Amino acid sequence: MLEVEISGVKLKNPIIAASGTFGFGREFSKLIDLNLFGGISTKGITLKKCAGNPQPRLCEVYGGIINSIGLENPGVEAFVNDELPFLKKFNTKIIANINGFNKEEFIELAKIVSPLVDMIEVNLSCPNIKEGGMAFGKDPNRVYEITKEVKKVSACPVIVKLTPNVTDITELAKAAEKAGADAISLINTVSAMAIDIETRRPLIKMVTGGLSGPAIKPIAVRMVYECFQKVNIPIIGMGGIMNYKDAIEFFLAGATAIQIGTVNFVNPNAVSEIRKGIENYLKAHGFKSVKDLVGNIII
Amino acid sequence: MKLLDVEIAENKMIANGIYLLSFESDYLANTFKPGNFVNILVEKDSIYPLLRRPFSISFVKENKVFIGYKVVGKGTQILSQKKKGDSINVLGPLGNSFLIDKFNGKVAVVGGGVGIFPLLSLCHELKKAGNKIDVFLGFRSRSDLFFVEEFKELSDNLFISTDDGSIGYKGNTVEVFKTKIEEGNYKVAFSCGPKPMLRFLKSLNLPFKCYVSLEEKMACGIGACLCCSIKGKDGNMLHVCSDGPVFDIMEVEI
Ligand SMILES: Cc1cc2nc3c(=O)[nH]c(=O)nc-3n(C[C@H](O)[C@H](O)[C@H](O)COP(=O)(O)OP(=O)(O)OC[C@H]3O[C@@H](n4cnc5c(N)ncnc54)[C@H](O)[C@@H]3O)c2cc1C
Ligand SMILES: Cc1cc2nc3c(=O)[nH]c(=O)nc-3n(C[C@H](O)[C@H](O)[C@H](O)COP(=O)(O)O)c2cc1C
Ligand code: FES
Numbered sequence: 089m090l091e092v093e094i095s096g097v098k099l100k101n102p103i104i105a106a107s108g109t110f111g112f113g114r115e116f117s118k119l120i121d122l123n124l125f126g127g128i129s130t131k132g133i134t135l136k137k138c139a140g141n142p143q144p145r146l147c148e149v150y151g152g153i154i155n156s157i158g159l160e161n162p163g164v165e166a167f168v169n170d171e172l173p174f175l176k177k178f179n180t181k182i183i184a185n186i187n188g189f190n191k192e193e194f195i196e197l198a199k200i201v202s203p204l205v206d207m208i209e210v211n212l213s214c215p216n217i218k219e220g221g222m223a224f225g226k227d228p229n230r231v232y233e234i235t236k237e238v239k240k241v242s243a244c245p246v247i248v249k250l251t252p253n254v255t256d257i258t259e260l261a262k263a264a265e266k267a268g269a270d271a272i273s274l275i276n277t278v279s280a281m282a283i284d285i286e287t288r289r290p291l292i293k294m295v296t297g298g299l300s301g302p303a304i305k306p307i308a309v310r311m312v313y314e315c316f317q318k319v320n321i322p323i324i325g326m327g328g329i330m331n332y333k334d335a336i337e338f339f340l341a342g343a344t345a346i347q348i349g350t351v352n353f354v355n356p357n358a359v360s361e362i363r364k365g366i367e368n369y370l371k372a373h374g375f376k377s378v379k380d381l382v383g384n385i386i387i
Numbered sequence: 388m389k390l391l392d393v394e395i396a397e398n399k400m401i402a403n404g405i406y407l408l409s410f411e412s413d414y415l416a417n418t419f420k421p422g423n424f425v426n427i428l429v430e431k432d433s434i435y436p437l438l439r440r441p442f443s444i445s446f447v448k449e450n451k452v453f454i455g456y457k458v459v460g461k462g463t464q465i466l467s468q469k470k471k472g473d474s475i476n477v478l479g480p481l482g483n484s485f486l487i488d489k490f491n492g493k494v495a496v497v498g499g500g501v502g503i504f505p506l507l508s509l510c511h512e513l514k515k516a517g518n519k520i521d522v523f524l525g526f527r528s529r530s531d532l533f534f535v536e537e538f539k540e541l542s543d544n545l546f547i548s549t550d551d552g553s554i555g556y557k558g559n560t561v562e563v564f565k566t567k568i569e570e571g572n573y574k575v576a577f578s579c580g581p582k583p584m585l586r587f588l589k590s591l592n593l594p595f596k597c598y599v600s601l602e603e604k605m606a607c608g609i610g611a612c613l614c615c616s617i618k619g620k621d622g623n624m625l626h627v628c629s630d631g632p633v634f635d636i637m638e639v640e641i
Contacts, residue, residue: 108612140616144603145613146606148436149435151434155606
């Protein structure tokens with residue numbers, strides 16, 4: 089009932105932990121059963137280890153948080169040697185989120201990790217780094233170019249993660265599809281800012297950061313809906329999902345699977361609650377599977 | 388570490404804007420070590436505040452857990468309005484703990500403001516281990532004082548200072564500590580307080596080990612989100628929630 093498929097990869101349920109909000113799984117494994125997830129998208133990795141941005145990196149705003157982690161991570165070698173073997177013990181699909189500062193790095197990363205995981209998620213949307221990330225991801229030509237090169241060398245299906253910080257996200261979705269992406273995931277965080285009026289300073293050291301959480305959900309649902317009209321590859325939807333009702337919205341808008349991010353900080357049990365909620369919803373509305381919901385909005 | 392729904396036993400004001408909250412939890416009371424903290428969801432299904440809030444466990448008594456906190460923003464304001472019998476969701480115990488040992492000589496404990504909260508149980512355990520303890524506490528003003536009787540009982544000497552001089556020494560608690568270093572002949576120091584205070588403490592280049600409990604904005608509390616990173620001495624990233632909150636003061640950039 090809950091099983092979905094993305095380019096031949098079967099997820100036992102459509103819930104994936106969103107990159108950057110779930111570490112390498114290890115941290116949460118002491119608290120919840122990682123087998124509950126259909127998949128886990130690991131913290132974004134780069135070729136070399138990366139220290140990330142200065143503090144403060146986090147602030148809270150109405151309905152969400154702004155972060156500027158800046159891709160702190162131990163680098164691909166440590167990921168492969170120290171983190172992957174642990175994650176492989178669980179019955180869940182592993183999605184490696186990769187981040188290059190230029191095209192060559194994306195290719196190199198894809199070569200190294202794609203034979204070792206179920207899927208890779210090419211993050212062309214990180215708002216918190218100066219080069220690469222969102223800077224590439226805003227330009228459909230660069231999205232096309234990088235996706236194409238990564239596809240050439242990748243041993244597993246390739247998901248391209250898109251940024252919402254553009255006028256028309258469907259242009260990016262179409263570029264990814266044309267270049268051979270197996271799926272797209274959206275949305276990454278929304279570029280945002282908050283100011284402390286007492287000190288008159290920005291609440292984030294880098295001045296701007298990425299907004300996630302319930303505040304961005306309506307934007308994300310709209311973007312999934314728009315992309316669903318324009319591309320034929322599966323869409324993985326995310327942005328502000330806090331409960332099963334939010335998840336159902338994404339399926340109806342056109343998502344085949346969903347990712348949950350910020351909610352993990354608030355309610356580490358969210359995955360099991362959302363899973364049960366989806367199941368009950370399907371039964372109550374007479375649907376046989378999640379697939380029946382995808383894009384099934386009535387306009 | 389566990390996720391627990393607990394029922395508030397008591398939540399009362401103990402000083403100006405300072406509250407002491409307690410609840411029963413056999414699990415937390417048995418696993419807790421001084422320095423540990425918990426992540427409290429002050430309101431379920433809330434949009435603002437959205438995240439959990441981190442608070443040190445001040446002390447435990449039998450199966451009761453006590454958390455002292457200061458009202459500073461929306462989250463702590465909501466928490467202060469909770470009544471006996473209300474339920475809150477608690478994630479813990481989190482983080483590492485202070486080193487407890489019998490030190491051959493005196494121990495100094497230096498606390499400022501809300502940083503004083505985690506130091507009470509530390510003093511309990513240090514005393515139980517057979518140590519002599521000098522305690523230095525800094526408050527803003529006389530009306531902000533809390534836990535003073537408790538610290539008096541556990542310490543050999545208690546030095547109080549206030550910013551406005553309304554009680555005790557006028558000025559910074561680290562200043563007071565500095566004047567006692569020589570005669571105190573300390574073997575180790577423990578501290579928690581605002582960053583400027585800890586920077587001052589670090590600048591003293593103490594001739595003995597000094598362990599500090601740090602604060603950083605946190606989202607997950609368990610090492611997954613990398614929001615609370617600080618730099619270690621060697622440039623490596625450390626996470627206040629999972630590598631700390633207690634660090635050797637010389638091993639971290641403050
Ligand atoms: C490990 C740890 C242990 C702590 N133990 C205690 C404790 O025992 N007692 C206590 O009173 N407080 C403690 N704090 C601080 C406490 O977490 C914050 O005061 C609280 O989160 C503020 O929430 P709020 O919604 O009321 O304030 P907000 O509206 O979120 O913010 C109000 C003000 O508080 C500051 N603030 C918010 N979060 C933090 C934070 N995590 N650390 C420092 N400042 C913050 C903000 O910068 C702002 O100036 C601890 C913090 C950490 C990281
Ligand atoms: C603290 C934090 C770190 C993140 N790090 C990454 C990352 O490394 N790679 C990535 O593709 N997305 C990253 N994201 C974005 C999330 O994967 C997700 O796209 C976004 O948070 C929206 O979902 P949410 O509202 O459910 O959190 C991060 C988000 C947060 C909050
Ligand atoms: S709060 Fe998430 S890593 Fe420390």
